[in-house]
Amino acid sequence: KAGVTQTPRYLIKTRGQQVTLSCSPISGHRSVSWYQQTPGQGLQFLFEYFSETQRNKGNFPGRFSGRQFSNSRSEMNVSTLELGDSALYLCASSFVTGQRAYGYTFGSGTRLTVV
């Protein structure tokens, strides 16, 4: 079956702009979580969505937001971009059993560069 699809793969934006990244999970997976990867901070949890509801949120400013649609596809948005937002953004798709997520299959990521 198809894996996790993230679009676009690469993005260059200017400071102050906003950006929207997309993630399509594995068919049947209803949980999507997002992670930011930078050389300095490593991999950090952004947020997790399940059945169109945000279940958890990491320690990121309110400029980072997301949503999940009824088909489980998810988008994350970053407003008022800063140079420090340059990172690889990874999406993970999971199946849920008993309210807990399992699996965590990652997409190839979106490389965001802010100039």
Added chain:
Amino acid sequence: AQSVTQPDIHITVSEGASLELRCNYSYGATPYLFWYVQSPGQGLQLLLKYFSGDTLVQGIKGFEAEFKRSQSSFNLRKPSVHWSDAAEYFCAVRSADGLTFGKGTHLIIQP
């Protein structure tokens, strides 16, 4: 709060030699542990995971890991490495806040 420590930032191994990557975790409940591998510019590929049952877990590409609760460790092993194993390796624990990752170990393979 949960945390994952990978003590070795870089490890260099000769091709054909055995490999062990260390991972220690801190988590209050029964841990759900993962090892992922990442090639440059790519996403994370799951090597193996542990949730319960047999403490020796087999994964893809010939990797295995052993969960030791008494040592809070989940070390990754491979009996004979190949040049294609050169990559970044991440250990992670699932918590209420998604996955918490270690800082990673960069594996270099010498010919």
